[in-house]
Amino acid sequence: MIRVVCKAKLKPGVDIEEYLNLAREVVKETRKEKGCIMYTLNEDINDSSILTNIEEWVDEEALNQHNKSEHVLNIVPKLRELRESTEINLYREVKY
C-alpha cells in the first residue's frame, strides 16, 4: 500500500469554490477506481488557500493508472492553472 500527500497552494485571488467544484469531480471519479483505498480532499484549518489530497492506493501501479485516467487528464491541468504550487510526496509506512 502507498500513501500520497498532494499539497496545493492556490494563486492569490483564486475563487476557492471554483477550484473545489473541479476538485470534487476528481474525488468522485477517483473513488470509483479499482486500486483506490482512500481519496480525500482537505482544507488547511489556518489557510483556506492550501488544499491537500490525502490518498491511499493498493500499489504504485494503481497510482500510475490513476494518473492516466480521463478525469485526471481532463481536470488536473485546470486545477494546476489555479495553483501557485503543488507538492507531491509518495510514501510507504515504516515498519514498527
Added chain:
Amino acid sequence: MIRVVCKAKLKPGVDIEEYLNLAREVVKETRKEKGCIMYTLNEDINDSSILTNIEEWVDEEALNQHNKSEHVLNIVPKLRELRESTEINLYREVKY
C-alpha cells in the same frame, strides 16, 4: 475529525534508524491515546530522509492533549534536533 500531516526532513548525515527508533516509541504511545483515530509514520519512496506522520484525530482538543502528552514532551524535542525542517498542517475534509 481533523487530519494532520507532519512532514520532517532529516539533517544530512543523520542515522535514519536512530530517528526511527525514537519515532516508533511516539507511534506506540500515541496510538493508545483516546482521541487518536489514526497515527502513521511514513517514509518518502524517493527520499528516505523525508519522514511524515499522517494522522487523524477526533477533534482539535484531542490533538492539544496529544501535544501535552509525556511521550511528545519527552521525545519530540529529540526528534526535532535530528531534523532540518518540520512542516505541520492541520486539515478538515472539504464537503463534497
